[in-house]
Amino acid sequence: MVSSPPDPAFLECLANRLGPRGFTADPADIDPWTIDWRGRVRGSAVALLSPADTAEAADIVAMCAAAGVPLVPQGGNTSMVAGATPPANGSALILSTRRMRAIRSISAADGVAVVEAGVVLADLHDAAAVHGLRFPLSLAAKGSATIGGLVSTNAGGTQVLRFGPMRALVLGIEAVLPDGSRFDGLSALRKDNRGYDLRQLLTGAEGTLGIVTAASLRLVPAIGRRAVAWAGLDSPQAALALLRRLEAATGEAVESFELVPDDALDLVIRHIPGSRAPLGGAHRWHALIEATAPQGAADPADALGQVLGQAMADGGVGDATIAASEAQAEALWRLRESISDAERADGMAAKHDISVPVSAMPDFILSARVAVEAAFPGTRVIAFGHLGDGNVHFNVRAPAGIPATGAEGMAWLAETGAAVSRMVNDLTVAAGGSISAEHGIGQTKLAEYARLADPARLAAQQAIKAALDPRWLMNPGKLVPR
Numbered sequence: 001m002v003s004s005p006p007d008p009a010f011l012e013c014l015a016n017r018l019g020p021r022g023f024t025a026d027p028a029d030i031d032p033w034t035i036d037w038r039g040r041v042r043g044s045a046v047a048l049l050s051p052a053d054t055a056e057a058a059d060i061v062a063m064c065a066a067a068g069v070p071l072v073p074q075g076g077n078t079s080m081v082a083g084a085t086p087p088a089n090g091s092a093l094i095l096s097t098r099r100m101r102a103i104r105s106i107s108a109a110d111g112v113a114v115v116e117a118g119v120v121l122a123d124l125h126d127a128a129a130v131h132g133l134r135f136p137l138s139l140a141a142k143g144s145a146t147i148g149g150l151v152s153t154n155a156g157g158t159q160v161l162r163f164g165p166m167r168a169l170v171l172g173i174e175a176v177l178p179d180g181s182r183f184d185g186l187s188a189l190r191k192d193n194r195g196y197d198l199r200q201l202l203t204g205a206e207g208t209l210g211i212v213t214a215a216s217l218r219l220v221p222a223i224g225r226r227a228v229a230w231a232g233l234d235s236p237q238a239a240l241a242l243l244r245r246l247e248a249a250t251g252e253a254v255e256s257f258e259l260v261p262d263d264a265l266d267l268v269i270r271h272i273p274g275s276r277a278p279l280g281g282a283h284r285w286h287a288l289i290e291a292t293a294p295q296g297a298a299d300p301a302d303a304l305g306q307v308l309g310q311a312m313a314d315g316g317v318g319d320a321t322i323a324a325s326e327a328q329a330e331a332l333w334r335l336r337e338s339i340s341d342a343e344r345a346d347g348m349a350a351k352h353d354i355s356v357p358v359s360a361m362p363d364f365i366l367s368a369r370v371a372v373e374a375a376f377p378g379t380r381v382i383a384f385g386h387l388g389d390g391n392v393h394f395n396v397r398a399p400a401g402i403p404a405t406g407a408e409g410m411a412w413l414a415e416t417g418a419a420v421s422r423m424v425n426d427l428t429v430a431a432g433g434s435i436s437a438e439h440g441i442g443q444t445k446l447a448e449y450a451r452l453a454d455p456a457r458l459a460a461q462q463a464i465k466a467a468l469d470p471r472w473l474m475n476p477g478k479l480v481p482r
Contacts, residue, residue, distance in 0.1 A: 062180025075149030081442025117148025154204030156438030172216030227301035232283030236362035356433035
């Protein structure tokens with residue numbers, strides 16, 4: 001494994017190839033990109049490479065492959081698992097795709113957008129809207145997350161319930177493989193039976209098998225009408241029962257169904273200015289629901305209101321409200337999207353992005369919470385998120401008074417948080433689940449993944465990595481245990 005920084009003469013060759021806009025060795029320019037999104041993992045790099053197009057990216061990869069220099073692909077640097085953070089020894093260079101921001105084409109006839117890796121998700125949303133279309137994936141970091149990173153991590157978000165994760169939306173990929181060769185797979189064929197699917201292999205590979213430089217993405221018709229509701233419930237089981245009732249009554253109209261416990265809502269109201277509870281009275285659990293319809297279709301609020309009314313009448317729902325305006329709808333969504341910020345303001349937490357079978361999730365949330373809080377007195381579990389696709393953020397808050405930043409908080413995370421995470425991961429795997437539902441493995445989950453993953457899965461991943469990247473130069477120390 002490479003452990004020393006690249007030779008200065010090699011860096012000069014890269015600088016000559018890329019020019020001043022594509023190459024920098026200035027520590028002030030590089031430093032912000034050497035720390036992960038959560039501010040917990042810091043790496044080091046002696047140069048930041050920013051190709052303007054796929055040809056420059058291919059040349060960089062080929063030159064680094066010949067010289068044995070590792071590369072860390074990076075887009076918006078929004079990884080929650082330090083998946084785009086370079087190693088601390090300075091051996092790797094950062095390859096940023098942020099200059100590759102062209103939206104090459106949008107076809108309303110095909111329902112396809114071809115975009116480069118550095119395109120910011122929010123910009124794609126805006127560009128699709130001009131054509132009466134939308135890209136049906138959204139998440140809190142949409143203003144900085146880039147398409148290349150979203151593809152490479154198989155990102156999820158709030159609309160997985162209806163449209164699936166990034167893997168379901170990627171119709172084609174252009175990438176530079178570890179030897180510098182270019183894979184041109186952008187043709188958005190709905191049927192293609194030519195053996196191994198490199199598009200799917202590269203999606204979710206976290207940059208360990210090459211650099212995604214562009215993607216063909218599925219677009220769908222723009223929303224004609226949407227209805228956003230908030231319901232108060234007694235339990236996660238009641239929430240799942242409500243979701244099934246909504247699906248039976250509205251078909252695929254329900255795009256998002258987010259589970260929020262009362263203590264998470266309380267944190268938001270306490271720490272986020274302007275927040276207020278959407279319902280009167282006390283409710284142990286809440287569900288944020290969004291249903292949509294295309295232009296010309298019936299207003300989904302009618303069906304949503306009918307189901308919620310019936311559920312309130314028979315006791316399945318304690319109370320509910322439907323947003324009467326876009327402003328009210330956005331206010332409801334802000335409550336859900338502010339949970340992480342509110343949690344951070346309140347103190348340190350060991351965070352987990354897990355999934356189990358959907359039918360098992362309600363019982364898992366309750367039983368795992370009891371087990372963890374009993375094993376680690378003073379901790380407080382908050383489990384929230386995408387109940388409909390079996391994915392919740394199972395966060396274990398440190399005892400009251402331990403801050404999210406500073407030496408005390410980091411000491412708790414290192415000493416107790418690691419044991420907490422080990423227990424949560426064990427419980428998740430025992431329930432037939434995954435320790436990474438949508439954030440990836442990156443660096444921070446690598447050891448636990450190696451401990452818990454099925455040996456056959458690990459062996460296959462290692463064999464694929466060794467075949468395509470025999471010197472293990474692409475995004476070292478991420479995803480694939482060595």
